[in-house]
Amino acid sequence: MELDNQANPAHKIHHVVTCCSWLKFTFLAMLFCVLVSPAAAYDPLDPTGNITIKWDVMSWTPDGYVAAVTMNNFQMYRQIANPGWTLGWSWAKKEVIWTMVGAQTTEQGDCSKFKGNTPHCCKKTPTVVDLLPGVPYNQQFSNCCKGGVMASWGQDPSASVSAFQVSVGQGGTSNKTVKLPKNFTLLGPGPGYTCGPAKVVPSTVFLTPDRRRKTQALMTWNVTCTYSQFLASKNPSCCVSFSSFYNDTVVPCPSCACGCRNKKDCIKGDSKLLKKAGINTPRKDNAPLLQCTHHMCPIRVHWHVKQNYKDYWRVKMAITNFNYRLNYTEWTLVAQHPNLNNITQVFSFDYKPLVAYQSINDTASVLLIVFSIF
Numbered sequence: 001m002e003l004d005n006q007a008n009p010a011h012k013i014h015h016v017v018t019c020c021s022w023l024k025f026t027f028l029a030m031l032f033c034v035l036v037s038p039a040a041a042y043d044p045l046d047p048t049g050n051i052t053i054k055w056d057v058m059s060w061t062p063d064g065y066v067a068a069v070t071m072n073n074f075q076m077y078r079q080i081a082n083p084g085w086t087l088g089w090s091w092a093k094k095e096v097i098w099t100m101v102g103a104q105t106t107e108q109g110d111c112s113k114f115k116g117n118t119p120h121c122c123k124k125t126p127t128v129v130d131l132l133p134g135v136p137y138n139q140q141f142s143n144c145c146k147g148g149v150m151a152s153w154g155q156d157p158s159a160s161v162s163a164f165q166v167s168v169g170q171g172g173t174s175n176k177t178v179k180l181p182k183n184f185t186l187l188g189p190g191p192g193y194t195c196g197p198a199k200v201v202p203s204t205v206f207l208t209p210d211r212r213r214k215t216q217a218l219m220t221w222n223v224t225c226t227y228s229q230f231l232a233s234k235n236p237s238c239c240v241s242f243s244s245f246y247n248d249t250v251v252p253c254p255s256c257a258c259g260c261r262n263k264k265d266c267i268k269g270d271s272k273l274l275k276k277a278g279i280n281t282p283r284k285d286n287a288p289l290l291q292c293t294h295h296m297c298p299i300r301v302h303w304h305v306k307q308n309y310k311d312y313w314r315v316k317m318a319i320t321n322f323n324y325r326l327n328y329t330e331w332t333l334v335a336q337h338p339n340l341n342n343i344t345q346v347f348s349f350d351y352k353p354l355v356a357y358q359s360i361n362d363t364a365s366v367l368l369i370v371f372s373i374f
């Protein structure tokens, strides 16, 4: 399911949240777009969220090794959307990549020193991207070839993995001589992630497909990358507007809620530019192409109080997309409100509570995560 594109208002997406206890009208301040979260790598709504990149050395070769590289998205609500991840690192020595299965480097680099058999990549700092779906079977690797898209852990753990195989040459050929790659970078898509150093961890144990035998990687190292909204963008990427059955006034998103620096590049809803080919193509740097609005946010969440009885209240939320470059498939929305610990019904969508964390405990608020149907 896709978010409502402003260009196509017939497909506005609504869902209704019903909650048990009577709603006090002080909640507006309590509801916020998750992307307005603090400017630190630490996310109080998902304190343990990270992306882990694991290298399992499966065999030593005459001049290096073959490793299975697995990326796990352990973030509860942040997925890696189209156009997917881009992973980079620096080789510690003169390593080259002989072959890669299930992914590819974006550039081969200068392999002129090699006669006959040429490596897949000779760059000191290779940049790796996932293959697109539908590649021939012999170029696939388990959990590969999804165009770099990864679901969030809270959404679908089985789809939150991405993996490829790399054969490294001119590297160490034993666990004593191998040098771990350095300076990992991850775009997911666009900036926001910071990766720590690779650390040797206990070797991964694998079960054979018939589950009757265990095998073990010859050596394993992990890299952990964490997300910071501040690194991704100094501005939030959504805003909240508000209305209710008891008052005709709609409280709109604040002006320039997501910053107005891009205002000169925004597109009017009726512009002829929208017919231009490629205008809807997402970019690797994740830069949006916004419809002109007073708030200049890619996403607006509207919170409308429909009913408010002694026993329960009911809210309709409408989410509107103003970014022509993204369809936001498989999106998630996180809402925080003191009463959401006793949701009785959510229509049209899946939801899941996020645990209430220490830092926000004092407000007694509980979080809700809302998923699209897919």
Ligand SMILES: *[C@@H]1O[C@H](CO)[C@@H](O)[C@H](O)[C@H]1NC(C)=O
Pocket: 052, 053, 054, 070, 071, 072, 201, 202, 222
């Ligand atoms: C290494 O990463 C894997 C996932 O990629 C994770 O399951 C494992 O716990 C990590 N090991 C350590 C020691 O962090």
Ligand SMILES: *[C@@H]1O[C@H](CO)[C@@H](O)[C@H](O)[C@H]1NC(C)=O
Pocket: 090, 091, 092, 182, 183
């Ligand atoms: C990694 O990054 C640091 C700091 O940017 C730099 O000093 C170092 O040379 C880099 N290492 C490699 C192997 O590129």
Ligand SMILES: *[C@@H]1O[C@H](CO)[C@@H](O)[C@H](O)[C@H]1NC(C)=O
Pocket: 175, 176, 200, 218, 219
């Ligand atoms: C390296 O391999 C040897 C055996 O091949 C093993 O005893 C040793 O613990 C390994 N060291 C590391 C750091 O994995």
Ligand SMILES: *[C@@H]1O[C@H](CO)[C@@H](O)[C@H](O)[C@H]1NC(C)=O
Pocket: 247, 248, 249
């Ligand atoms: C409706 O809301 C507006 C804005 O919050 C407020 O100024 C106005 O007094 C409200 N009207 C009624 C009838 O409550």
Ligand SMILES: *[C@@H]1O[C@H](CO)[C@@H](O)[C@H](O)[C@H]1NC(C)=O
Pocket: 280, 281, 282, 325, 326, 327
């Ligand atoms: C978004 O959806 C529209 C209509 O379904 C499609 O034409 C467009 O190519 C899609 N854009 C992206 C970036 O997927």
Ligand SMILES: *[C@@H]1O[C@H](CO)[C@@H](O)[C@H](O)[C@H]1NC(C)=O
Pocket: 020, 341, 342, 344
């Ligand atoms: C949740 O609501 C039900 C009634 O719908 C009520 O019986 C229960 O006590 C409430 N629980 C909390 C924790 O408020």
Ligand SMILES: *[C@@H]1O[C@H](CO)[C@@H](O)[C@H](O)[C@H]1NC(C)=O
Pocket: 358, 361, 362
């Ligand atoms: C947070 O709330 C829980 C349950 O209400 C409580 O057990 C815990 O002690 C609280 N933690 C802090 C740091 O206040």
